[in-house]
Amino acid sequence: MAEVRRVGMLTGGGDAPGLNGVIRAVTMKCAGEYGYDVAGIRLGWKGLLDPKEGDIFPLKVDDVRYILQEGGTILGSSRTNPYKREGDAEKVVRNMEQNGIDALVAIGGDDTLGVARRLHDEFGIRVVGCPKTIDNDLSATDTTFGYDTAVSIATEAIDRIRTTAKSHERIIVVEIMGRHAGWITWGAGMAGAANVTLIPEVEPDLDAVADLFKKRAERGEPWGIVAVSEGVTIGEEYITQTAERDEFGHVRLGGIGETLAGELKERTGIDTRHVVLGHLQRGGTPTAYDRILSTRYGLRAAEAVRDGEWGKMVALRGNDIVLVSLAEATEETKTVPRELYDDLATFFG
Amino acid sequence: MAEVRRVGMLTGGGDAPGLNGVIRAVTMKCAGEYGYDVAGIRLGWKGLLDPKEGDIFPLKVDDVRYILQEGGTILGSSRTNPYKREGDAEKVVRNMEQNGIDALVAIGGDDTLGVARRLHDEFGIRVVGCPKTIDNDLSATDTTFGYDTAVSIATEAIDRIRTTAKSHERIIVVEIMGRHAGWITWGAGMAGAANVTLIPEVEPDLDAVADLFKKRAERGEPWGIVAVSEGVTIGEEYITQTAERDEFGHVRLGGIGETLAGELKERTGIDTRHVVLGHLQRGGTPTAYDRILSTRYGLRAAEAVRDGEWGKMVALRGNDIVLVSLAEATEETKTVPRELYDDLATFFG
Amino acid sequence: MAEVRRVGMLTGGGDAPGLNGVIRAVTMKCAGEYGYDVAGIRLGWKGLLDPKEGDIFPLKVDDVRYILQEGGTILGSSRTNPYKREGDAEKVVRNMEQNGIDALVAIGGDDTLGVARRLHDEFGIRVVGCPKTIDNDLSATDTTFGYDTAVSIATEAIDRIRTTAKSHERIIVVEIMGRHAGWITWGAGMAGAANVTLIPEVEPDLDAVADLFKKRAERGEPWGIVAVSEGVTIGEEYITQTAERDEFGHVRLGGIGETLAGELKERTGIDTRHVVLGHLQRGGTPTAYDRILSTRYGLRAAEAVRDGEWGKMVALRGNDIVLVSLAEATEETKTVPRELYDDLATFFG
Amino acid sequence: MAEVRRVGMLTGGGDAPGLNGVIRAVTMKCAGEYGYDVAGIRLGWKGLLDPKEGDIFPLKVDDVRYILQEGGTILGSSRTNPYKREGDAEKVVRNMEQNGIDALVAIGGDDTLGVARRLHDEFGIRVVGCPKTIDNDLSATDTTFGYDTAVSIATEAIDRIRTTAKSHERIIVVEIMGRHAGWITWGAGMAGAANVTLIPEVEPDLDAVADLFKKRAERGEPWGIVAVSEGVTIGEEYITQTAERDEFGHVRLGGIGETLAGELKERTGIDTRHVVLGHLQRGGTPTAYDRILSTRYGLRAAEAVRDGEWGKMVALRGNDIVLVSLAEATEETKTVPRELYDDLATFFG
Incomplete structure (x- = not known):
């Protein structure tokens, strides 16, 4: 497989405080340290499915240096899913090729990561995932940023x-x-x-x-x-x-x-x-906790790109950021276990 | 007129951050410095109209020392208005007498202060008002606390x-x-x-x-x-x-x-x-601005009690806290003047 | 006197939350509404005394739209005073001419406004002042932003x-x-x-x-x-x-x-x-109060430029923003009056 | 061993946001649910070494219901260590007996927990520990509250x-x-x-x-x-x-x-x-994170008391609160590992 030169990055689904922390860390590590080109992709899968002028653009270290404190995502987001209409997934793959994007960091929830996984499994797209949901309902990670x-x-x-x-x-x-x-x-x-x-x-x-x-x-x-x-x-x-x-x-x-x-x-x-x-x-400046977690996610995602750990997703386990398979990541919703809910009962009244 | 010995205090209408600042300042000055008994009255006019056990209670300096940071009102509030039913105003007056309350600090908006004014005008009740509305719509004062x-x-x-x-x-x-x-x-x-x-x-x-x-x-x-x-x-x-x-x-x-x-x-x-x-x-800890304004209101209201300035209300004018008549105070609603609204237009778009 | 075409703006002295609010309002009103060119001047008087490349630059509406929330000043600041060395004031005047700046909005404290006043009095420079000090010690205004x-x-x-x-x-x-x-x-x-x-x-x-x-x-x-x-x-x-x-x-x-x-x-x-x-x-995002005050100062300063009210400064009186002479403005330090300090004594202990 | 009837609780060392969260949860669970008497002990080991009037007092559910938001510790704290002077440990044990305290929840850092451990090991005192340090340097737990x-x-x-x-x-x-x-x-x-x-x-x-x-x-x-x-x-x-x-x-x-x-x-x-x-x-209202962590610590500590898990300490592992031995808990200082520090280097500059 050809060497990775240009890494695309997109954010999909509802915004979550910390998205810019991931974007910043990925960009500073991939572009600043590893020397990749990084391409920002606007509005999630929409920007790859039907890119308008400026929707795929170079992300430089200077663009992201001071965005950690900002809520939302500088890349914009949408709920576009290329697996909802026949032929769209192929279009995404074609647009990646045409724009010279040979690896992808996909930041999003179930839906976004599910697409990432299928693109990887079905088309061999080189993808690294980063979980994002303020709902904290992903079983593959102890906590999600934004929560x-x-x-x-x-x-x-x-x-x-x-x-x-x-x-x-x-x-x-x-x-x-x-x-x-x-x-x-x-x-x-x-x-x-x-x-x-x-x-x-x-x-x-x-x-x-x-x-x-x-x-x-x-x-x-x-x-x-x-x-x-x-x-x-x-x-x-x-x-x-x-x-x-x-x-x-x-x-x-x-x-x-x-x-x-x-x-x-x-x-x-x-x-x-x-x-x-x-x-x-869901808006506004992230807490210190979410700034740290999102930054660490981004750093680990960048390392995964460097190491060619495709089809994986970053996750928090205890104090460590680890890689898990995207398959595992999108499998199960994590709900509040009964015993944690019962903990609250002590304070009811 | 007999000397003032016991000063009642009540808060009426919607709560506003800063109410406890007024209560604290009035109590610390009236009880701590001037030596009056201060009686807290619960739930606005309700506590004077139909006092239940504990609704009229001694307020000491130690009760209020640390309440400046707290939102809401330690006295509780209600929208009871003794001028809505025949005979209720007389009942309020009677209950004041029976509880030995010979002066009143009434903290509230239009409604509460309107009652205060009529009790003063019609029954000679010795009352000092303190304006309260987060809506800032009282013409008699530059600003109201809570706003x-x-x-x-x-x-x-x-x-x-x-x-x-x-x-x-x-x-x-x-x-x-x-x-x-x-x-x-x-x-x-x-x-x-x-x-x-x-x-x-x-x-x-x-x-x-x-x-x-x-x-x-x-x-x-x-x-x-x-x-x-x-x-x-x-x-x-x-x-x-x-x-x-x-x-x-x-x-x-x-x-x-x-x-x-x-x-x-x-x-x-x-x-x-x-x-x-x-x-x-309307809830939560007041800003520094509202803590200062409410404290200054309370201090001035206490001085008005000492000086027998009945039928008056405290108000902010520039940097000064002044007294105005309750009549003036409750006369007119202050709405946003057109030129202030037009100031915003520069930023529309 | 020739018509005003290009309005310079500078911030001097210690930074104060709200500076960007003034800059934004002046720019949006002067450039966006009145059609003047606005020139940002970097680092206070330093940028006029010895301008380096980029120190005098066009300020557009799009540059300032989203800066109200930011602390500090996008123009930078310094304590340079052109009246400290012989010939410097003349240099400032010359640089204004060479850069086509025919009016100036000077935002600063005693020192900055004192320079503005002398440039106006001695050289006929068309200047409007805006008071800035988090210390709140200017007698000409009820309050200063940043305080x-x-x-x-x-x-x-x-x-x-x-x-x-x-x-x-x-x-x-x-x-x-x-x-x-x-x-x-x-x-x-x-x-x-x-x-x-x-x-x-x-x-x-x-x-x-x-x-x-x-x-x-x-x-x-x-x-x-x-x-x-x-x-x-x-x-x-x-x-x-x-x-x-x-x-x-x-x-x-x-x-x-x-x-x-x-x-x-x-x-x-x-x-x-x-x-x-x-x-x-002194840093960080300004309170709502300071954002409003600084915005209103900026709007009024822009109007003063339009109206040719040279040698004046904006000031808060009650709820109104008024113009006072720069002379008056820089005359006297406003210290805490004894009776306001004594108000605190009620709470000592 | 006799049944536990009265559970003492103390906080030692520097204060940390979240202490009141632990105190509240222990009290509400031990007193409210399990029916133990809970005794608050003032000023850490000082209150057991040399108790003054009121230093050992009943803690009721109503005393703690609304303290979760408060920084500091309602029990007060000190750095007194009964192992610094001969005979003091015995005095502590005697005072526990005289006050009918037959189990102890000790909340503190290295020093406080070290004492707890020795009292347990040397005198058979029934003790459960809860780690507290804003420094986050305890190896036995993923995170400490206050951090x-x-x-x-x-x-x-x-x-x-x-x-x-x-x-x-x-x-x-x-x-x-x-x-x-x-x-x-x-x-x-x-x-x-x-x-x-x-x-x-x-x-x-x-x-x-x-x-x-x-x-x-x-x-x-x-x-x-x-x-x-x-x-x-x-x-x-x-x-x-x-x-x-x-x-x-x-x-x-x-x-x-x-x-x-x-x-x-x-x-x-x-x-x-x-x-x-x-x-x-170290002061002020705890973050939501610290309120949750401290509450969960307190609940688990109360369960440990009920289950007779003496000589243990609560700890966070991933998303779970577990029990570890006090010995393990106080063994090692957790410093920042080199690779976590190196993560920061990406952002230097």
Whole structure:
């Protein structure tokens, strides 16, 4: 196989604080130390599938020196997946060739890494992966970058909201990211000392939650915080609230935060509100933890390129950054194990 | 008139960062220096209208020494208004007498201070007011405490969200507090460098806003931030979006953030999202600015009690804390003047 | 006089959070709205006295759009003063002419604005000034930008340090910026709830300070925080400590923080440490308050250029940005008035 | 052996953000769930060696519910070591008996845990240890709580200082905690993107550092940040600076930050300053990471008490909290391995 000269790099899927840390480390090591050309590819697979002018461009050390503190990704991102339409994968491969890109660092989640793996397996594309998800739900690595920042932001939100809840004697439900895995909510619920934390992995018992707040009220604290993942669902049979029925008798259900607030108000008689953190959780400057983790990922990914460790992905194990196969990496979703959730129960109430 | 021996203090209406700063300063000066008894009254006028056990309690210097950093109010708050039901004002007066409270420091907004003023005018109650609203819409004072904290939180939110908007090439609409006055949005829009800021005082021109984002897209920046007050309204004739119509053809309009996001997406073709900051904006530790302002308010209010300046309210004028009449204080809502709004226009785009 | 075509802009003296806010607003208004050429001048008067290649360069709207959040100054700064050496002022004037700069926005403190004033008075240079000092010691304006950020940083430092002081039962002396004026220390001492605050304007009474901490110890709190301006001095006759004498018997006195810590330890028997905040206080992203103030200063300075208001400086009065004469502006240092310092006394102990 | 009824808990050594997290979790699990009496012991071993009134007191769930966010330790701390004076260990054992304390949770560093281990080995005291050091230098655990907070604070400091360094074209040396192990400096140097990082584990080459800054100046960036551990030493033969010699010709060397700043100024001709972060790094509210880690440590320590796992210590391994023997725990100092330090080199310059 021909020697690697030009290394492409792209970021796919939702942005995560730390992406620029990976980009910086890969560029400084690959271009600055190893002497490769590095090509930035804009907007994930989109920039390889249908590159517009400027979508594939040289990345120099001077371009990345000061980007570690920045949230988001200087490469831009998209959810384009070349395996969704026949012929697109071939187009990606052709565009790589035409642009002289003979190796690829793909930074992304399940979807992006799944594409990377198939391009490697099916076309022999020389690819190194770097896992990215603020959801922390990849089984192949102890932690993903962006997760610590998301937990920190949600924790700070709970800290802020608590004083209002207490002053107004209210329950406030904080809706936190996490469709399938409750990691961010678990972390923020523990760090923010929520009075109850609900995650998609464990079916919620609304009556138990309501009882807990009634007990708090009895001991003189008619207020509290519920941390809930957006992915938590409540069986329709538990929905009792009437307040939000429209003229046709339809219950207008918003997100789980809103629904849950209505239910708790109904059941406890305590004024209950909700906040949806939404996009606040994924942006802004990364925590020190995420800057370090993303930088270390990037360095290791660059070494993997140098060593020709194709089809591999970087991962954290204890204090070490290791390589695992992309196959292994994209196999399984890591959800919050029951015993970790039960740890929270000590603090409920 | 009998000498003042026992000074009551209450906080009414929505909580604001800095309330504990006022409470601390009043207590330390009135109890610590002047030798008055200070009585904390729980839950605003509710604690005087229908006091439960413990709702009127001695506040000592040791109780307040370390509360300056805390958001919310250690006295609790409510929206109870004794002028909403016949006979309630008399009950308040009677309860003050029975509890030996012969002067009152009332900390609150329009509503709370309006009650204070009528109790003073109609019953001769010895009252000193302290303005509180994070909305900053009181004409009698240059600034209200809580406002700086609210602007800071909203600004930080915009800072965070910008990197996501840019990475994903999205418009993100940030809905900020302010039903009638756009001060917080004006401040956060300026400090957060929003690409457009919309406030209740100025009718929005959706087409102009959409054009601006189209121009941004043309020059290579198909993304941006809109800061919008919750109180902004859009004439129904401008609503074009179809996405959220339900089975009966009804447009389900959420808050202005959601509506606006839908409209901008429709008009620009750019993916547009929204975030509602909600309760995040009023809680948590106050900024240094609000700690100082609230402390100075509290000190001046205590002096007003000592000097018998009843029916007055503390206010900031330039660098000075002055006294103004409660009548003046509650007269007029201060909205954002047109020329201040126009200052923002320089940065639109 | 010929029409203004090209407006130069420079920043002089110590950096302050908010400088980029002024630069951005001046550029966006002057270049973007009024159609002037704007020339950035590097390193304060140095860039006009002895311009190297690239020291005078075109500033475009696109260069400044996203700099509001950045601390420091994109123009760089220096303490060069062209009135310190004969002939230098003439050189500055000549370089302005040669570079076609026919008006100047000078952003700086006493020193920078003093030069601006003399260039205006002596050579008829068309200059508009913008006050900059984190020390807040200019009498012509209610507040200077950078001050709020400095107070915030020092306050956060005190918040952090308090938990250590308490856990270890120590006094910790926090040395804060301010050679001649104690504004930052006054603000941080109030907002951080320091147990004692010492500023250059008021002679410290070490015995009284020591007594206060002894009393705290007696009531069960053998710890506390002293906020002290770097410019506070202690008469040599009060120096009693022996710990730090060197082999020759010389007392090695560090800054006031270190000295004071030694003295308090000696007098109280309580373990006493110190921290010098130093450069931490002037850097980093500006607070929302400083972003707004600096932006409004910049807008008003741009208007002054348009209106030919030469020899004037922007200033804050209440909520308004006004113009004052540069003469007035640089006349007097504003120190902390005694009554504001006495406000703190309520919280000492 | 008699059943455990009353569990004592103490914190020793320097404070670390997260101590209250451990205290809260141990108390809520031991008292709230298992039904033990929990006794708080004030000021580390001091409170057991020579308990004053109130130094051994009941800790209830209600005392700890809301302390997770607080820095420091509600138990207070000291450096008292009962193995420093003959007979003291026996006194500790006697005081435990007299106060009915039949098991002990000892939270501390090398010193505190070393005592715990000997009390266990020599007197059969039932003890469970919890490691605490912001220095992160314990080989038995992947990470210690407090470390993440310390790195975060130092990183934020570097972020702030960078803008000043750049605006003034200065080198600024940031002196960071770490006498023997460079972990905090390593982390903050990486997360803060310092231009050079120096740690005690690797002998510094001043000439190489100076060359690096000269090269930066040549490419137009005559400024930068050095992160240096307080424990770094420079051989006297490398000291060239003359600026700070006193009248007797003695070089007055301050800490390494000051010394290094002098040397770099001398060697590069670039204005160089320094900042000593000192006590700022260990106080204040813990990061979300440290709140979670300390809470999980506390829960596991409580389980160890219930299970009678005496002589053990909790530790983090990957994502798991495990038990290791106290012997193992206090055996070895974990310093920064050479390859982790070399990771930083990619970013030097």
